[in-house]
Amino acid sequence: MSVTTSQSAKVTLPTDEQILITREFDAPRHLVFKAITTPELVKRWWNAKRGEVTVAEIDLRVGGKWRSVMVAEGFGEVAFHGEYREIVPNERIVSTEVYEGAPGGDENGTVNTITLVEKDGRTTLTTLVQAPSKEIRDAIIESGMEAGMQDAMDLLEEVAISLR
Amino acid sequence: MARAATTTDAFNAVAEPRRRQILDALAGGERPVNDLVRQLGLAQPQVSKHLRVLRDVGAVDVREEGRQRVYRLNGHALKPIHDWVKGYEQSWSDRFDRLDVVLEELKEKEEGDVGDD
Numbered sequence: 324m325s326v327t328t329s330q331s332a333k334v335t336l337p338t339d340e341q342i343l344i345t346r347e348f349d350a351p352r353h354l355v356f357k358a359i360t361t362p363e364l365v366k367r368w369w370n371a372k373r374g375e376v377t378v379a380e381i382d383l384r385v386g387g388k389w390r391s392v393m394v395a396e397g398f399g400e401v402a403f404h405g406e407y408r409e410i411v412p413n414e415r416i417v418s419t420e421v422y423e424g425a426p427g428g429d430e431n432g433t434v435n436t437i438t439l440v441e442k443d444g445r446t447t448l449t450t451l452v453q454a455p456s457k458e459i460r461d462a463i464i465e466s467g468m469e470a471g472m473q474d475a476m477d478l479l480e481e482v483a484i485s486l487r
Numbered sequence: 488m489a490r491a492a493t494t495t496d497a498f499n500a501v502a503e504p505r506r507r508q509i510l511d512a513l514a515g516g517e518r519p520v521n522d523l524v525r526q527l528g529l530a531q532p533q534v535s536k537h538l539r540v541l542r543d544v545g546a547v548d549v550r551e552e553g554r555q556r557v558y559r560l561n562g563h564a565l566k567p568i569h570d571w572v573k574g575y576e577q578s579w580s581d582r583f584d585r586l587d588v589v590l591e592e593l594k595e596k597e598e599g600d601v602g603d604d
Binding site for chain 1 (some may be wrong): 497502513571572574575576577578579580582584585586587588589590591593594597
């Protein structure tokens, strides 16, 4: 058994309209590809610590649509959808992503490029998020900031319960 | 697209790709201006202009060494940016921690299947 070392995702901002997320996984890339393109599997990890993924639809072909809905505690439904533009099995997925709660609809969506690179049985996953403007890019990061604070509150609650 | 002419905070200062290159170069240690000019392939006045902006927001510090000006990174001034991205980064870390668990199961399953082929 390999030791599970939980490492953090690394986020950088290559340009004003971009976000780059990088993380290495202790698994070959065909399994990473499977885990990010199979609805039942996506449902298990996409929610992070926040709520439950109620919908994970994936029509994995160029022009095919995807949609995910998460019910976040104290936040209600959060839904995203998009379309696949390019698929190279086990290597690369280019798709659009639209947050359904944002004004402007599909116009304010991002184009996300996921790349999987395997080395010695480990896979580095990078997601490049290309937003239509700096404003949208910044709004995406700020939404994460709220989520991060929510995590902190959850953690605080766990600690508080453990102290009872 | 109109751009703000003045650059008053760390966010704006690092929004410029050339200035990010300078910060990247300085991340490896302090450097004289000439080094930066050479590495970036820009004219000296341009580099100096970018360095001035970075200095104004405190992102870099400068010291005189003989006739040279040597610049170094001041990470403290960039902390607001780090904090800003941290929440977003955390939500992805949480997601990927769960993905680790899924992958571990897929690996075990695959290893179990090998004998069946």
